[in-house]
Amino acid sequence: MPIDQLATISVPEARLISIQVWDKSNTSLIDSAIQKSELGINPQIDGQIVRLRIPDLTEERRMDLIKILKNMGEKGKVSIRNVRREANEDLKKKLKDKLINEDDSTLFEKNIQKLTDTNIENIDKILTDKEKEILQI
Numbered sequence: 001m002p003i004d005q006l007a008t009i010s011v012p013e014a015r016l017i018s019i020q021v022w023d024k025s026n027t028s029l030i031d032s033a034i035q036k037s038e039l040g041i042n043p044q045i046d047g048q049i050v051r052l053r054i055p056d057l058t059e060e061r062r063m064d065l066i067k068i069l070k071n072m073g074e075k076g077k078v079s080i081r082n083v084r085r086e087a088n089e090d091l092k093k094k095l096k097d098k099l100i101n102e103d104d105s106t107l108f109e110k111n112i113q114k115l116t117d118t119n120i121e122n123i124d125k126i127l128t129d130k131e132k133e134i135l136q137i
Helices: 024-036 061-094 103-136
Strands: 007-013 016-023 044-046 049-053
Touching: 016 024, 024 049, 061 103
Parallel strands: none
Antiparallel strands: 007 016, 016 049, 044 049
8 A cells, every 4th residue: 555545744854754644553564664665764653653864875875776776777768668569569460460551660660769769868868867966965
């Protein structure tokens, strides 16, 4: 269940997240979920309030975040390539079934590749910008 269905989340300070749990029995669930997330944040429980102090980033933690970032970016690229592959397979099937002609198939294939390239470039740009942001002190 998403956390926003169990609690109210607020950010009273730049490095503090406050989670007001509606049902006290869910406090331990939220605590364990945060600990399992490997975010490097230790929740502080005060009744029905879970406080998360965000520590300053160490060089090691910055490198860990960049690894996570690159992994997420690679997953995004793989997803885009899978969509391209599925679209190209669909085109080949339609060409084989004579639903489209060879010229249309070639045109569509080029458009699919152009969209793929554009979206992968967008991911690369976002990754580069975010990496610079993480490395900033």
